[in-house]
Amino acid sequence: MKQATKETLLSVAIELFAEYGYDKVSIRDIAEKAKANSSMISYYFGSKQNLYDAALEKQAGNLQEFLSPSTVALSPQKILQLYADTLQEIHEKNPTLMKFICWEFKTPSAHPETFIKQRLKRVYELISQAISRGIDDGSFREDLDIHSTAIVLAGIVNFYYISRDLRTRISSVADNDECYMKQAMKIFFDGIKRRQL
Amino acid sequence: MKQATKETLLSVAIELFAEYGYDKVSIRDIAEKAKANSSMISYYFGSKQNLYDAALEKQAGNLQEFLSPSTVALSPQKILQLYADTLQEIHEKNPTLMKFICWEFKTPSAHPETFIKQRLKRVYELISQAISRGIDDGSFREDLDIHSTAIVLAGIVNFYYISRDLRTRISSVADNDECYMKQAMKIFFDGIKRRQL
DNA sequence: GTCTATATTGCGATAGAC
DNA sequence: GTCTATCGCAATATAGAC
Missing domain, CATH: 1.10.357.10 (Tetracycline Repressor, domain 2)
Incomplete structure (x- = not known):
């Protein structure tokens, strides 16, 4: 029920991927900045790639x-x-x-x-x-x-x-x-x- | 004296970096395509980053x-x-x-x-x-x-x-x-x- | 100059305790 | 849900034989 972590991870991911791109950002970077554990990314999104896709789609709504x-x-x-x-x-x-x-x-x-x-x-x-x-x-x-x-x-x-x-x-x-x-x-x-x- | 390897590495690097970007290309990829040993990149250029810079500067001459x-x-x-x-x-x-x-x-x-x-x-x-x-x-x-x-x-x-x-x-x-x-x-x-x- | 072998690091992902 | 610990892998770089 506590999905705050998921939201935080996603918003931090958007921020970092936008700034540095997919390759230069590690899941550890994201987790650290989100004050969460890196394993939470697998838990909520399955993989780094899925997290990126989620970030991309969330942004796409603005078009x-x-x-x-x-x-x-x-x-x-x-x-x-x-x-x-x-x-x-x-x-x-x-x-x-x-x-x-x-x-x-x-x-x-x-x-x-x-x-x-x-x-x-x-x-x-x-x-x-x-x-x-x-x-x-x-x-x-x-x-x-x-x-x-x-x-x-x-x-x-x-x-x-x-x-x-x-x-x-x-x-x-x-x-x-x-x-x-x-x-x-x-x-x-x-x-x-x-x-x- | 045999600088053919160096030239080959550089031209292959230009090709691959241009196509896939810095992160997605490994020195092993470059060495393999150049039919050379990956350690030759360190030998001739010092590091992957230096090789990239060399590739960039060689291309810049065309402006x-x-x-x-x-x-x-x-x-x-x-x-x-x-x-x-x-x-x-x-x-x-x-x-x-x-x-x-x-x-x-x-x-x-x-x-x-x-x-x-x-x-x-x-x-x-x-x-x-x-x-x-x-x-x-x-x-x-x-x-x-x-x-x-x-x-x-x-x-x-x-x-x-x-x-x-x-x-x-x-x-x-x-x-x-x-x-x-x-x-x-x-x-x-x-x-x-x-x-x- | 070129090779093999390896040191070292950092990555994504997961198992398992709590 | 969240943590620790770690596995497995691929990367760069280098030491040293030839």
Whole structure:
């Protein structure tokens, strides 16, 4: 009945895996920081891998908002903007999720079919459809390649967060999330907008 | 005198580290694939970490071209386009370098001050200056934030490669590097271009 | 230079007392 | 549920023969 230990282990695992990645974190590290015994991880989760998966899935719930059924009813521009806003919000409220996704980028083979990948797939489809509709209704350029445009948007929004750690080491310029996203989306929308002749 | 073993170990190390990352590759894996004894790694490089650093630095030489002194003399547009072209070329000719850089994005703390980071810093400065000059000479929008614009460009160009492994699992759309880069840079340049009133 | 053999460490996992 | 103790394994690194 005392599941406090399980919860603590999970939240510590999320914290440490997000920061250092799967390989660099031992179950002993997690147990120590959670003030629990390392054998409790086997007891509650079965294995280190299962604990990681549990951590990943718990974080994945945060992509829910963007994927709500009402999203598809929005205009193409609104959907693309919502994607950017949602990622910005997720990062503010829960930076660890982005860390997990980044780790997945790096070692995709580690966890073949996770919940998070299914979510990402849905996100990609939503964006692609929005771009396609935007072209059809005349608001975006006709010569846009849908796949490429989707990657450009994803790159603009995600690279900022993916590269943050490295950037702060290289450059002395301080980040301003609000400012970046506004500037970036202006460039993006100006770049895909249909020109008046 | 017979340094063939050393060279083989290094090239195998580059291959394996790029593919699986530092943690997932053991010195035994490297030695086996190089048909050498694992103790040869200590003999030639001292440690696994030193071998990794050697692999990283050897790869970093490939960023040279973009950083040649003649680059700074080009027009802002040309410099930004050259950045995209160079990364595309690097990836085609030497995909392992990009893998290394991707690993550095994920675990930047692992190797505090590497050669590669100095190169990246120089690249960032070149791009920033190009954007700044483009604003001054009236070819780019005046309201551009230099830092944000530089990250947008870097994101557009790099995210495509960073995300490739994961994307191919999620989406069935085949990549076409040439097509992507052309589309992406058109969006980018249209997005930062100064509008005629 | 290259090999075998081994020292040493740290890992994930589990058995079993309480 | 939680602990101690330990097993079994794989890793890096090294000592020493050749």
